[in-house]
Amino acid sequence: MIMNSLKKSMRLTKILAFALSFLIFCFSTEAIAAPSTPPTLIITEKATITGGKFSIDTTTPPLPATTVIRSAKLFLPAGETGTINKIKITGPNGLEFGCQDIKVKNGVDLIKACGGPAVLEAGGAITYVAEGSGFAPKLNTKLKVVLSDEF
Structure with missing residues (x-):
């Protein structure tokens, strides 16, 4: 029973870590993708x-x-x-x-x-x-x- 709870807890932790990594990646890519552009005229x-x-x-x-x-x-x-x-x-x-x-x-x-x-x-x-x-x-x-x- 304790082992089952521990496995579920580890799975949940992995999912949360993946979701957090994904969010950080998306927001940091967005900041990089919008560089300041010099005037064209x-x-x-x-x-x-x-x-x-x-x-x-x-x-x-x-x-x-x-x-x-x-x-x-x-x-x-x-x-x-x-x-x-x-x-x-x-x-x-x-x-x-x-x-x-x-x-x-x-x-x-x-x-x-x-x-x-x-x-x-x-x-x-x-x-x-x-x-x-x-x-x-x-x-x-x-x-x-x-x-x-x-x-």
């Missing part, structure tokens, strides 16, 4: 701020696939502030993204400040137009915007 636009103002109007080559721009990070010298008076991104189907009168400083994500992502359609050139004013304390400096498909 990065567009960098630069502008010179002169007299506290800038203006940029540029066209990029056609995109091979429709792409969602999820971040547009602004890089300025520390302490520099200003206003983006207008951003307009136009693609093959017309206006893809627009925004105006956004107060900015270094590190601002223009996509978040303007209320949402930009969907850039494949197949045609992308035109990026931006204007800004009121930049200080340096009236003459550089501005950089990095558009990316990652958050």
Whole structure:
């Protein structure tokens, strides 16, 4: 009788150990199977701020696939502030993204400040137009915007 109970207990222990091993394997495989992927698209636009103002109007080559721009990070010298008076991104189907009168400083994500992502359609050139004013304390400096498909 004791031997029977011991055998049943051992079987139950083996089943529980197997189930636990299986669960650990599944969860650790899931963590390995979802690596962080680098952005597939990065567009960098630069502008010179002169007299506290800038203006940029540029066209990029056609995109091979429709792409969602999820971040547009602004890089300025520390302490520099200003206003983006207008951003307009136009693609093959017309206006893809627009925004105006956004107060900015270094590190601002223009996509978040303007209320949402930009969907850039494949197949045609992308035109990026931006204007800004009121930049200080340096009236003459550089501005950089990095558009990316990652958050």
